[in-house]
Amino acid sequence: MVWISRICCRKYGNFVDNLRLYVRGGSGGMGLPRLGGQGGKGGDVWVTAKHSVTLKKIKDKYPNKRFVAGAGENSSIRALKGDRGEDMQILAPPGIIVTTDNGKVLGELNAEGDQVLVARGGRGGSFHSSFLPSKGQARQVRLDLRLIADMGLVGFPNAGKSSLLSTLSHAKPQIADYPFTTLKPEIGKVMYDDYRQVSIADLPGLIEGAHGNKGMGHKFLKHVERTKQLMFVVDICGFQLSSKMPFRSAFQTVQLLTKELELYKEELLSKPALLVVNKMDLPGTEEMFQELLDQLKNQDDFTHLLPEDMVPKNGLQFKRVVPVSAVTGLGIEQLKAQVRQSLDEEGDTATEEPSRKRIQKL
Numbered sequence: 001m002v003w004i005s006r007i008c009c010r011k012y013g014n015f016v017d018n019l020r021l022y023v024r025g026g027s028g029g030m031g032l033p034r035l036g037g038q039g040g041k042g043g044d045v046w047v048t049a050k051h052s053v054t055l056k057k058i059k060d061k062y063p064n065k066r067f068v069a070g071a072g073e074n075s076s077i078r079a080l081k082g083d084r085g086e087d088m089q090i091l092a093p094p095g096i097i098v099t100t101d102n103g104k105v106l107g108e109l110n111a112e113g114d115q116v117l118v119a120r121g122g123r124g125g126s127f128h129s130s131f132l133p134s135k136g137q138a139r140q141v142r143l144d145l146r147l148i149a150d151m152g153l154v155g156f157p158n159a160g161k162s163s164l165l166s167t168l169s170h171a172k173p174q175i176a177d178y179p180f181t182t183l184k185p186e187i188g189k190v191m192y193d194d195y196r197q198v199s200i201a202d203l204p205g206l207i208e209g210a211h212g213n214k215g216m217g218h219k220f221l222k223h224v225e226r227t228k229q230l231m232f233v234v235d236i237c238g239f240q241l242s243s244k245m246p247f248r249s250a251f252q253t254v255q256l257l258t259k260e261l262e263l264y265k266e267e268l269l270s271k272p273a274l275l276v277v278n279k280m281d282l283p284g285t286e287e288m289f290q291e292l293l294d295q296l297k298n299q300d301d302f303t304h305l306l307p308e309d310m311v312p313k314n315g316l317q318f319k320r321v322v323p324v325s326a327v328t329g330l331g332i333e334q335l336k337a338q339v340r341q342s343l344d345e346e347g348d349t350a351t352e353e354p355s356r357k358r359i360q361k362l
Protein backbone atom coordinates (compact mmCIF):
# COMPACT_ATOMS: atom_id res chain seq x y z
CA MET A 1 0.00 0.00 0.00
CA VAL A 2 1.24 3.52 -0.76
CA TRP A 3 1.13 5.05 2.67
CA ILE A 4 1.72 8.62 2.01
CA SER A 5 1.44 10.15 -1.30
CA ARG A 6 2.97 13.48 -2.20
CA ILE A 7 1.15 15.16 -4.98
CA CYS A 8 2.71 18.30 -6.38
CA CYS A 9 3.07 21.23 -4.05
CA ARG A 10 0.88 24.29 -3.97
CA LYS A 11 1.91 27.69 -2.82
CA TYR A 12 0.40 28.33 0.57
CA GLY A 13 0.70 30.92 3.17
CA ASN A 14 -1.19 34.00 2.08
CA PHE A 15 -3.92 33.46 4.62
CA VAL A 16 -3.87 36.53 6.84
CA ASP A 17 -4.57 35.90 10.52
CA ASN A 18 -3.30 39.17 11.97
CA LEU A 19 -2.98 42.75 10.88
CA ARG A 20 -1.42 45.90 12.32
CA LEU A 21 -3.17 49.17 11.60
CA TYR A 22 -2.53 52.84 12.23
CA VAL A 23 -5.62 54.52 13.63
CA ARG A 24 -6.19 58.14 14.50
CA GLY A 25 -9.24 59.92 15.82
CA GLY A 26 -10.19 63.17 14.07
CA SER A 27 -8.90 66.46 15.48
CA GLY A 28 -11.35 68.68 17.31
CA GLY A 29 -12.57 71.89 15.66
CA MET A 30 -11.36 75.34 16.74
CA GLY A 31 -13.41 77.23 19.27
CA LEU A 32 -14.40 80.86 18.68
CA PRO A 33 -13.08 82.95 21.59
CA ARG A 34 -14.87 86.14 20.57
CA LEU A 35 -18.31 84.55 20.89
CA GLY A 36 -17.56 81.66 23.24
CA GLY A 37 -18.14 79.15 20.39
CA GLN A 38 -17.23 75.51 20.80
CA GLY A 39 -15.45 73.48 18.09
CA GLY A 40 -16.90 70.08 17.10
CA LYS A 41 -15.44 66.90 18.53
CA GLY A 42 -13.26 64.84 16.19
CA GLY A 43 -14.73 61.54 14.95
CA ASP A 44 -13.81 58.22 16.61
CA VAL A 45 -12.34 55.14 14.93
CA TRP A 46 -14.21 51.87 15.50
CA VAL A 47 -13.62 48.28 14.48
CA THR A 48 -16.95 46.66 13.65
CA ALA A 49 -17.62 42.94 13.05
CA LYS A 50 -18.98 41.90 9.67
CA HIS A 51 -19.07 38.30 8.49
CA SER A 52 -18.29 38.80 4.83
CA VAL A 53 -14.98 40.54 5.53
CA THR A 54 -11.56 38.92 5.96
CA LEU A 55 -8.30 40.39 7.23
CA LYS A 56 -6.83 39.83 3.78
CA LYS A 57 -9.60 41.93 2.25
CA ILE A 58 -8.73 44.79 4.61
CA LYS A 59 -5.07 44.45 3.72
CA ASP A 60 -5.77 44.44 -0.01
CA LYS A 61 -8.24 47.30 0.10
CA TYR A 62 -6.16 49.58 2.36
CA PRO A 63 -2.51 48.82 1.52
CA ASN A 64 -1.18 51.61 3.76
CA LYS A 65 -3.43 50.44 6.62
CA ARG A 66 -4.15 53.95 7.91
CA PHE A 67 -7.54 54.85 9.28
CA VAL A 68 -8.22 58.43 10.26
CA ALA A 69 -11.62 59.74 11.37
CA GLY A 70 -13.01 63.10 10.30
CA ALA A 71 -12.05 66.37 12.00
CA GLY A 72 -14.64 68.32 14.00
CA GLU A 73 -15.89 71.54 12.40
CA ASN A 74 -14.54 74.83 13.61
CA SER A 75 -16.94 77.04 15.48
CA SER A 76 -18.08 79.91 13.29
CA ILE A 77 -20.47 82.82 13.49
CA ARG A 78 -23.05 80.79 11.53
CA ALA A 79 -22.64 77.66 13.68
CA LEU A 80 -21.26 78.49 17.08
CA LYS A 81 -21.24 74.84 18.02
CA GLY A 82 -19.12 73.12 15.38
CA ASP A 83 -20.36 69.80 13.94
CA ARG A 84 -18.87 66.56 15.10
CA GLY A 85 -16.31 64.90 12.82
CA GLU A 86 -17.34 61.72 11.01
CA ASP A 87 -16.53 58.39 12.66
CA MET A 88 -14.40 55.88 10.79
CA GLN A 89 -15.59 52.27 10.72
CA ILE A 90 -13.12 49.49 10.03
CA LEU A 91 -15.03 46.34 9.11
CA ALA A 92 -13.39 43.14 10.34
CA PRO A 93 -14.50 39.51 10.63
CA PRO A 94 -15.92 38.20 13.92
CA GLY A 95 -13.49 36.14 15.97
CA ILE A 96 -11.01 39.01 16.30
CA ILE A 97 -9.21 40.25 19.36
CA VAL A 98 -8.13 43.89 19.22
CA THR A 99 -5.02 44.93 21.14
CA THR A 100 -2.65 47.87 21.29
CA ASP A 101 0.94 47.44 20.19
CA ASN A 102 2.01 46.78 23.75
CA GLY A 103 -0.53 44.02 24.22
CA LYS A 104 -3.35 45.82 26.04
CA VAL A 105 -6.66 44.25 25.06
CA LEU A 106 -9.08 46.84 23.72
CA GLY A 107 -11.88 44.38 23.05
CA GLU A 108 -13.12 41.36 21.13
CA LEU A 109 -15.41 40.98 18.17
CA ASN A 110 -17.46 37.85 18.67
CA ALA A 111 -20.67 38.39 16.76
CA GLU A 112 -21.79 40.40 13.73
CA GLY A 113 -22.15 44.07 14.68
CA ASP A 114 -19.87 43.97 17.76
CA GLN A 115 -17.79 47.13 18.01
CA VAL A 116 -14.52 48.15 19.63
CA LEU A 117 -13.43 51.78 19.96
CA VAL A 118 -9.79 51.99 18.90
CA ALA A 119 -9.09 55.74 18.71
CA ARG A 120 -11.00 58.65 20.21
CA GLY A 121 -11.53 61.92 18.41
CA GLY A 122 -10.02 65.07 19.92
CA ARG A 123 -12.12 67.53 21.90
CA GLY A 124 -13.30 70.69 20.19
CA GLY A 125 -11.83 73.98 21.41
CA SER A 126 -13.91 75.58 24.16
CA PHE A 127 -13.72 77.97 27.02
CA HIS A 128 -11.90 75.29 29.12
CA SER A 129 -9.11 74.88 26.58
CA SER A 130 -8.71 78.53 25.67
CA PHE A 131 -10.73 77.60 22.57
CA LEU A 132 -7.91 75.42 21.25
CA PRO A 133 -8.88 71.96 20.03
CA SER A 134 -7.07 68.76 20.89
CA LYS A 135 -5.75 66.19 18.47
CA GLY A 136 -7.32 62.80 18.08
CA GLN A 137 -5.79 59.77 19.73
CA ALA A 138 -3.24 58.11 17.42
CA ARG A 139 -1.78 54.63 17.76
CA GLN A 140 -1.06 51.28 16.18
CA VAL A 141 -3.52 48.51 16.92
CA ARG A 142 -3.43 44.82 16.14
CA LEU A 143 -6.29 42.67 14.91
CA ASP A 144 -5.66 39.01 15.65
CA LEU A 145 -7.91 36.24 14.46
CA ARG A 146 -8.53 34.04 17.45
CA LEU A 147 -7.71 30.55 16.35
CA ILE A 148 -9.41 27.62 18.03
CA ALA A 149 -6.98 24.92 16.89
CA ASP A 150 -3.97 24.13 14.74
CA MET A 151 -5.96 21.85 12.45
CA GLY A 152 -9.64 21.79 11.57
CA LEU A 153 -11.37 18.68 10.23
CA VAL A 154 -13.29 19.44 7.07
CA GLY A 155 -15.52 16.79 5.58
CA PHE A 156 -18.97 15.62 4.61
CA PRO A 157 -21.09 14.10 7.38
CA ASN A 158 -20.21 10.50 8.31
CA ALA A 159 -16.70 10.66 6.83
CA GLY A 160 -15.35 9.66 10.23
CA LYS A 161 -14.03 13.00 11.48
CA SER A 162 -15.06 12.39 15.09
CA SER A 163 -13.79 8.80 14.94
CA LEU A 164 -10.49 10.14 13.68
CA LEU A 165 -10.22 12.69 16.47
CA SER A 166 -10.95 10.06 19.09
CA THR A 167 -8.19 7.85 17.62
CA LEU A 168 -5.68 10.69 17.38
CA SER A 169 -6.32 12.21 20.79
CA HIS A 170 -7.98 11.58 24.12
CA ALA A 171 -11.07 13.52 23.10
CA LYS A 172 -14.33 11.59 23.27
CA PRO A 173 -16.59 13.11 20.62
CA GLN A 174 -19.91 11.53 19.80
CA ILE A 175 -19.72 9.04 16.93
CA ALA A 176 -22.69 7.59 15.05
CA ASP A 177 -23.65 6.22 11.67
CA TYR A 178 -26.00 9.07 10.87
CA PRO A 179 -25.10 12.48 9.42
CA PHE A 180 -24.71 15.60 11.58
CA THR A 181 -23.69 13.80 14.75
CA THR A 182 -21.29 16.61 15.53
CA LEU A 183 -23.00 19.96 15.90
CA LYS A 184 -20.31 21.98 17.66
CA PRO A 185 -16.55 22.08 17.42
CA GLU A 186 -14.71 19.87 19.85
CA ILE A 187 -11.00 20.20 20.40
CA GLY A 188 -8.66 17.25 20.90
CA LYS A 189 -4.94 17.37 21.66
CA VAL A 190 -2.53 15.12 19.84
CA MET A 191 0.46 14.36 22.06
CA TYR A 192 3.92 13.61 20.65
CA ASP A 193 6.75 11.77 22.38
CA ASP A 194 8.70 14.98 22.87
CA TYR A 195 5.66 16.56 24.58
CA ARG A 196 4.75 18.72 21.62
CA GLN A 197 0.99 19.09 21.46
CA VAL A 198 -1.12 19.85 18.43
CA SER A 199 -4.76 20.81 18.72
CA ILE A 200 -7.33 19.46 16.28
CA ALA A 201 -10.88 20.74 16.00
CA ASP A 202 -13.60 18.28 15.09
CA LEU A 203 -16.01 20.38 13.09
CA PRO A 204 -19.57 19.65 11.99
CA GLY A 205 -19.98 18.06 8.57
CA LEU A 206 -20.55 20.25 5.52
CA ILE A 207 -22.94 19.44 2.70
CA GLU A 208 -23.39 20.61 -0.86
CA GLY A 209 -24.79 24.12 -0.77
CA ALA A 210 -23.31 24.89 2.67
CA HIS A 211 -21.96 28.21 1.33
CA GLY A 212 -25.56 29.20 0.54
CA ASN A 213 -26.45 28.27 4.12
CA LYS A 214 -27.80 24.76 3.42
CA GLY A 215 -27.67 22.47 6.42
CA MET A 216 -26.19 24.73 9.05
CA GLY A 217 -23.93 26.08 6.30
CA HIS A 218 -22.49 29.38 7.48
CA LYS A 219 -22.57 28.46 11.12
CA PHE A 220 -20.39 25.45 10.35
CA LEU A 221 -18.20 27.07 7.72
CA LYS A 222 -17.21 29.95 9.96
CA HIS A 223 -15.28 27.50 12.18
CA VAL A 224 -13.08 26.61 9.23
CA GLU A 225 -11.75 30.16 9.39
CA ARG A 226 -10.56 29.69 12.91
CA THR A 227 -7.93 27.01 12.44
CA LYS A 228 -4.40 27.37 11.06
CA GLN A 229 -4.51 24.45 8.70
CA LEU A 230 -7.18 22.17 7.27
CA MET A 231 -7.47 18.43 7.36
CA PHE A 232 -9.91 17.27 4.71
CA VAL A 233 -11.43 13.92 5.64
CA VAL A 234 -13.18 11.81 3.03
CA ASP A 235 -14.78 8.39 3.13
CA ILE A 236 -13.02 6.32 0.46
CA CYS A 237 -16.40 4.74 -0.36
CA GLY A 238 -17.97 8.14 -1.05
CA PHE A 239 -21.06 9.76 0.41
CA GLN A 240 -24.80 9.98 -0.11
CA LEU A 241 -26.80 12.26 2.15
CA SER A 242 -30.12 10.59 1.37
CA SER A 243 -31.67 8.40 -1.29
CA LYS A 244 -32.93 11.57 -3.01
CA MET A 245 -29.44 13.02 -3.27
CA PRO A 246 -26.84 11.86 -5.80
CA PHE A 247 -24.08 9.53 -4.70
CA ARG A 248 -20.68 11.25 -4.58
CA SER A 249 -17.40 9.40 -4.92
CA ALA A 250 -14.40 10.22 -2.71
CA PHE A 251 -12.93 12.38 -5.50
CA GLN A 252 -16.22 14.21 -5.96
CA THR A 253 -16.45 14.87 -2.22
CA VAL A 254 -12.98 16.45 -2.33
CA GLN A 255 -14.10 18.65 -5.23
CA LEU A 256 -17.37 19.57 -3.56
CA LEU A 257 -15.73 20.46 -0.25
CA THR A 258 -13.21 22.60 -2.10
CA LYS A 259 -16.05 24.31 -3.98
CA GLU A 260 -17.98 25.03 -0.78
CA LEU A 261 -14.94 26.70 0.77
CA GLU A 262 -14.26 28.59 -2.47
CA LEU A 263 -17.81 29.92 -2.59
CA TYR A 264 -17.89 30.80 1.10
CA LYS A 265 -14.50 32.51 1.31
CA GLU A 266 -11.94 31.66 -1.31
CA GLU A 267 -9.16 32.79 0.98
CA LEU A 268 -9.71 29.69 3.11
CA LEU A 269 -8.17 27.66 0.32
CA SER A 270 -4.86 29.39 0.86
CA LYS A 271 -4.49 27.56 4.16
CA PRO A 272 -2.25 24.54 4.09
CA ALA A 273 -4.43 21.47 3.74
CA LEU A 274 -3.84 17.75 3.93
CA LEU A 275 -6.18 15.03 2.79
CA VAL A 276 -7.06 12.07 4.96
CA VAL A 277 -8.73 9.19 3.17
CA ASN A 278 -10.66 7.23 5.79
CA LYS A 279 -12.27 3.77 6.08
CA MET A 280 -9.37 2.03 4.35
CA ASP A 281 -10.16 -1.10 6.40
CA LEU A 282 -13.14 -1.86 4.16
CA PRO A 283 -12.71 -4.44 1.37
CA GLY A 284 -11.78 -3.22 -2.12
CA THR A 285 -10.66 0.19 -0.90
CA GLU A 286 -7.04 -0.18 -2.03
CA GLU A 287 -8.10 0.02 -5.68
CA MET A 288 -10.43 2.89 -4.98
CA PHE A 289 -7.58 4.73 -3.29
CA GLN A 290 -5.32 4.32 -6.32
CA GLU A 291 -8.12 5.64 -8.52
CA LEU A 292 -8.54 8.63 -6.20
CA LEU A 293 -4.82 9.42 -6.38
CA ASP A 294 -4.99 9.28 -10.15
CA GLN A 295 -7.98 11.62 -10.21
CA LEU A 296 -6.30 14.06 -7.82
CA LYS A 297 -3.17 14.15 -9.97
CA ASN A 298 -5.10 14.75 -13.16
CA GLN A 299 -8.02 16.80 -11.93
CA ASP A 300 -8.57 18.57 -15.24
CA ASP A 301 -9.38 15.24 -16.88
CA PHE A 302 -12.18 14.56 -14.40
CA THR A 303 -14.12 17.81 -14.33
CA HIS A 304 -16.98 16.13 -16.23
CA LEU A 305 -17.91 14.09 -13.14
CA LEU A 306 -19.79 17.02 -11.63
CA PRO A 307 -22.01 19.77 -13.06
CA GLU A 308 -19.83 22.65 -14.21
CA ASP A 309 -20.90 25.02 -11.44
CA MET A 310 -19.83 22.52 -8.78
CA VAL A 311 -16.28 22.12 -10.03
CA PRO A 312 -13.80 24.27 -8.10
CA LYS A 313 -11.97 26.97 -10.07
CA ASN A 314 -8.66 25.59 -8.84
CA GLY A 315 -8.67 22.01 -7.61
CA LEU A 316 -6.70 21.70 -4.39
CA GLN A 317 -3.33 20.03 -4.86
CA PHE A 318 -2.74 18.32 -1.56
CA LYS A 319 0.83 18.09 -0.46
CA ARG A 320 -0.08 15.13 1.68
CA VAL A 321 -2.65 12.42 1.08
CA VAL A 322 -2.81 9.92 3.91
CA PRO A 323 -4.91 6.73 3.80
CA VAL A 324 -6.13 5.64 7.26
CA SER A 325 -8.71 3.69 9.16
CA ALA A 326 -9.97 5.46 12.25
CA VAL A 327 -11.45 2.14 13.39
CA THR A 328 -8.42 -0.17 13.10
CA GLY A 329 -5.73 2.48 13.59
CA LEU A 330 -4.24 1.81 10.17
CA GLY A 331 -2.10 4.77 9.05
CA ILE A 332 -2.75 6.79 12.20
CA GLU A 333 0.92 7.05 13.25
CA GLN A 334 1.83 8.20 9.74
CA LEU A 335 -0.96 10.76 9.90
CA LYS A 336 0.31 12.12 13.22
CA ALA A 337 3.77 12.52 11.73
CA GLN A 338 2.38 14.26 8.65
CA VAL A 339 0.31 16.65 10.73
CA ARG A 340 3.33 17.66 12.67
CA GLN A 341 5.51 18.09 9.61
CA SER A 342 2.88 20.20 7.94
CA LEU A 343 2.69 22.53 10.95
CA ASP A 344 6.47 22.64 11.36
CA GLU A 345 6.91 23.55 7.71
CA GLU A 346 4.79 26.62 8.20
CA GLY A 347 6.90 27.50 11.22
CA ASP A 348 3.79 27.46 13.29
CA THR A 349 3.88 27.58 17.02
CA ALA A 350 1.10 25.88 18.94
CA THR A 351 -2.19 27.71 19.03
CA GLU A 352 -2.80 29.12 22.46
CA GLU A 353 -5.01 27.07 24.71
CA PRO A 354 -8.56 27.76 23.50
CA SER A 355 -10.66 28.66 26.48
CA ARG A 356 -13.76 26.56 27.06
CA LYS A 357 -15.76 29.77 27.24
CA ARG A 358 -14.60 30.81 23.81
CA ILE A 359 -15.41 27.45 22.24
CA GLN A 360 -18.88 27.52 23.82
CA LYS A 361 -19.50 30.87 22.23
CA LEU A 362 -18.96 29.42 18.74
Ligand SMILES: Nc1nc2c(ncn2[C@@H]2O[C@H](COP(=O)(O)OP(=O)(O)OP(=O)(O)O)[C@@H](O)[C@H]2O)c(=O)[nH]1
Pocket residue numbers: 155156157158159160161162163164174175176177178179180181182183203204205206278279280281282324325326327328
Ligand atom coordinates in the same frame (compact mmCIF):
# COMPACT_ATOMS: atom_id res chain seq x y z
N1 LIG B 1 -15.36 0.88 8.58
C1 LIG B 1 -15.07 2.07 9.10
N2 LIG B 1 -16.04 2.81 9.63
C2 LIG B 1 -15.71 4.01 10.16
C3 LIG B 1 -14.38 4.49 10.16
N3 LIG B 1 -14.36 5.71 10.74
C4 LIG B 1 -15.63 6.00 11.09
N4 LIG B 1 -16.46 4.98 10.75
C5 LIG B 1 -17.91 4.89 10.96
O1 LIG B 1 -18.53 5.93 10.22
C6 LIG B 1 -19.67 6.46 10.93
C7 LIG B 1 -19.54 7.95 11.08
O2 LIG B 1 -18.45 8.26 11.94
P1 LIG B 1 -18.28 9.67 12.68
O3 LIG B 1 -16.92 9.67 13.27
O4 LIG B 1 -19.43 9.96 13.56
O5 LIG B 1 -18.36 10.62 11.39
P2 LIG B 1 -18.31 12.23 11.35
O6 LIG B 1 -17.55 12.60 10.11
O7 LIG B 1 -17.82 12.78 12.63
O8 LIG B 1 -19.84 12.56 11.10
P3 LIG B 1 -20.66 13.93 11.44
O9 LIG B 1 -20.35 14.32 12.85
O10 LIG B 1 -22.07 13.52 11.27
O11 LIG B 1 -20.23 14.93 10.43
C8 LIG B 1 -19.70 5.71 12.26
O12 LIG B 1 -20.63 4.66 12.15
C9 LIG B 1 -18.27 5.19 12.42
O13 LIG B 1 -18.22 4.01 13.21
C10 LIG B 1 -13.36 3.66 9.59
O14 LIG B 1 -12.17 3.98 9.54
N5 LIG B 1 -13.78 2.47 9.08
Ligand SMILES: [Mg+2]
Pocket residue numbers: 161162163173174175181182202
Ligand atom coordinates in the same frame (compact mmCIF):
# COMPACT_ATOMS: atom_id res chain seq x y z
MG1 LIG C 1 -18.77 13.97 13.97
